[in-house]
Amino acid sequence: MGGLTSESLCRGLPRICAALEACADELNTADGALGDGDLGVTMQRGARGVQGMLDSLPADVGMALLACAQAFVKISGSTYGTLLATGLMSAAKTCKGRGVVPWAEMSSLVGGAVTAMQHRGKGALGDKTVLDALDAVRAATAGLEASEKILTAATTAVDQVMDDFRGKPSRQGRARMFGDKSIGLDDPGMLALKRMLYALKED
Amino acid sequence: MGGLTSESLCRGLPRICAALEACADELNTADGALGDGDLGVTMQRGARGVQGMLDSLPADVGMALLACAQAFVKISGSTYGTLLATGLMSAAKTCKGRGVVPWAEMSSLVGGAVTAMQHRGKGALGDKTVLDALDAVRAATAGLEASEKILTAATTAVDQVMDDFRGKPSRQGRARMFGDKSIGLDDPGMLALKRMLYALKED
Amino acid sequence: MKKILNDPFDYVDEMLDGLCAAHPETYAQPETRVIARAGGAKQGKVGIVTGGGSGHLPVFTGYVGPGLLDAAAIGDVFASPTVEQMAGAMRHAHGGAGVLRLYGNYGGDVMNFDMAGEMLEMEDIQSTTVLLADDVASAPPNEAEKRRGVAGMVYAFKCAGAKAEAMADLAEVTRVAQKTADACRSIGMALTPCTVPQAGKPTFQIGDDEMEMGMGIHGEPGIWRDKLKPADAIADEMMDRLLTDMPLAKGDRASVMVNSLGATPPEELYIMYRRVKRAIENAGAAIVMPLVGRYATSMEMTGVTITLCKLDDELETLLKAPASCAFWSV
């Protein structure tokens, strides 16, 4: 069974950070087609911030997640960074004071993050943003207790949600201005989430 | 013999004005190649001003010339208008109080105008401006007493001076900035003088 | 990219260095990307902070000064500042009487300022928010809360700033800011784009003989794009749209701002102003303290915005109260 601990974060985060370094150009390009083209830079800078605090990651899972959140609000004012930090802070609050958080709680942590992010960004489900992908992850991982199953379910869910939304227009953020021109394009925020989840899955 | 009178001005000026209307585009183009392209407009507006006061032209030749000068400073601030007015005012001073000015004085009136215009515009002979043309007219008409001879000498002199200067660079006014690019081009101010003189000559 | 700069990534920081070096009596940079009044926060006075992307001088930073703002958080060109920078600006503006966050209605800025507000709550700094949403071209009246904030923010800075300088409390300063924001309507039009230094290419493409009505200050699409019209026709259409959204009646008073987006010279603004004045006076209203110049820009973009600010006695008094910064003094 096991669960989310400071150590598991120390194993998983470097993989996520490496993936974000690797896909920075891809994310910039995707965001460039529908926005200001900075998503790759945001994630790369955030990843470097996270990387820099891995050595001193607190044992308290809540505090560890808070540190990750702070790494993202420090480096950029772009939407995704702030939303990601918002989601992480929501999880941090739930995990505060605990050394281990069972994998079975992941779905509900994600659900809490989605709610906080919706509130922060005034976005709704269906707008074709990272929220839709996260909500699909929440739903797909509900009731699962093993980390491998959770990851498989999560990646499958993200792929599925991206397929579902590709043909729809973006209704939030800068992409909204593109109207029907956003049809056929992936939401860059969903793509970033996909890259992070796959980074944890691959061995 | 005869001489310059208010009546002879009333006969000659409409011909000059008509010529200036007719060559406005030509003068704009010539000035456009070496300056701000407004010489045709300046002369056209000045001509209209002169035309408008022909009915009330004073019998005093000096005052009649002064009225012509004023027509040119009223309508434009461009160099040529002010210089022409300066030359006319110089002649006006000499002719003041006289009803007829012998043609034999024309050369010296032109000479006086050249001096006043040199002073006003801080230009020197040889700079490739209207001054060179006027000075050639002064020299060519010295000692002549008949108006037809004076006109023939004047037009021949202007044609000659334009041929002489065509291969030289402009050294005064906006054209100076064009440096060697002004070589091969006629000075627009000389051209304007030529058109005015030919207007009087043709029958 | 025809701009006078060094490394595009240093554009904002070098700009802020130069700003503070040129006007040390007005601006200080107590932490990176936070500009505060040179003298520091005034004890007992409500602090007013703003923030947003760079590239709009005098907006946002320029309006820090007596009778105006207390601090600003500065993002990259056309990009939101970080939550940290906003929190920093709030801390430097706080004189013990709380802080008003007064800024334009852009998603990223709202998100970040809200988060900064939450952080400051934990430090026991009380704060309120008033959003500027004056651009009538950006959403219809029934969705007015979705509208973008453009040049109208200058009126809100001025009136709220005067109220705060008079030592009113946070609730009062907030009320005045909201009242001013509610009294403002703006519309823009653009002829040419600008270039974000880090991007290196123009924010949009437009034909050599085209204009776009209603375009936003970052090149957000407007209402229509067509052949360039004469100044009077442009002014008439802009005034029509403003007066439809916020009618002026006989006896009303209003200030009006004819604002260049950057490259449009004052000569053209004055040509527009003649006609704008006529439209207001035709409605029977009187013009108070017209503002013609560069108050909210998009670097070297060519275009104009017009803002109407309807005044009552309270707002008129506040608008005319003394104020000064490096770009404007009243």
Next chain:
Amino acid sequence: MKKILNDPFDYVDEMLDGLCAAHPETYAQPETRVIARAGGAKQGKVGIVTGGGSGHLPVFTGYVGPGLLDAAAIGDVFASPTVEQMAGAMRHAHGGAGVLRLYGNYGGDVMNFDMAGEMLEMEDIQSTTVLLADDVASAPPNEAEKRRGVAGMVYAFKCAGAKAEAMADLAEVTRVAQKTADACRSIGMALTPCTVPQAGKPTFQIGDDEMEMGMGIHGEPGIWRDKLKPADAIADEMMDRLLTDMPLAKGDRASVMVNSLGATPPEELYIMYRRVKRAIENAGAAIVMPLVGRYATSMEMTGVTITLCKLDDELETLLKAPASCAFWSV
């Protein structure tokens, strides 16, 4: 031509109408193309007039105001006013103590102002002339009298204006104007041209990646044309040329103006200013009242001019004396 205007032939007159309509407390147009102070000439004060082509706002007209100028004659864009208009400006500036003609060294303007002066002599109005000739790029030091007048004229307007406001006599005001003119050196650079409305086409052609050092404010050819350089390199070269022409030594004081030709935004001016400041301080001199903004423009031209004005106690006091117009207040 991407400009906001009606008939190009009405550009100047509509602009002046709008200017006076927007600032009736500052400007009046007592006769066509003559702008004078709204209150009329001050009795017993020396009048200062200027004049020249339109398209340079705030120069020339904009600087009419208390502590600055008394009247201006306004020509078409980049064209000299008529003798009549100059004479008119002088009449409206005359408060019984004579008139100083203070304007840029351009052939047509000189000719016309001289002629206007002669006309006014016949009306028993005493007048003097001081020409601004601060552009070091327009002629070598040994032909300094041939140099064009550019942004440096703002310093002369300011110092002479302050002296006149203090009720000094014509000789004294003239002396101060000449002293200030002598203390100023300017240099410009341009990236893109502007368009004269009546001409409808750009004043010059330049490559997409080129700049020209030393170019004049009407597009007169400069010293060199080359690929666009970084801001610091541009600032260094401009300062080099200015300091070569008028060295500053340890203990000297100078004001410096970093001026946009129109489209160049203040962000870029501040980036330049950092470096300009360094150059002056490296010379051991101190900067007094730096001016960064749009003080003398060429409509929508992109580019920058830098002006140094070396100060002694007298000029420093005059520079800092109160003054105001719609575009600048001290």
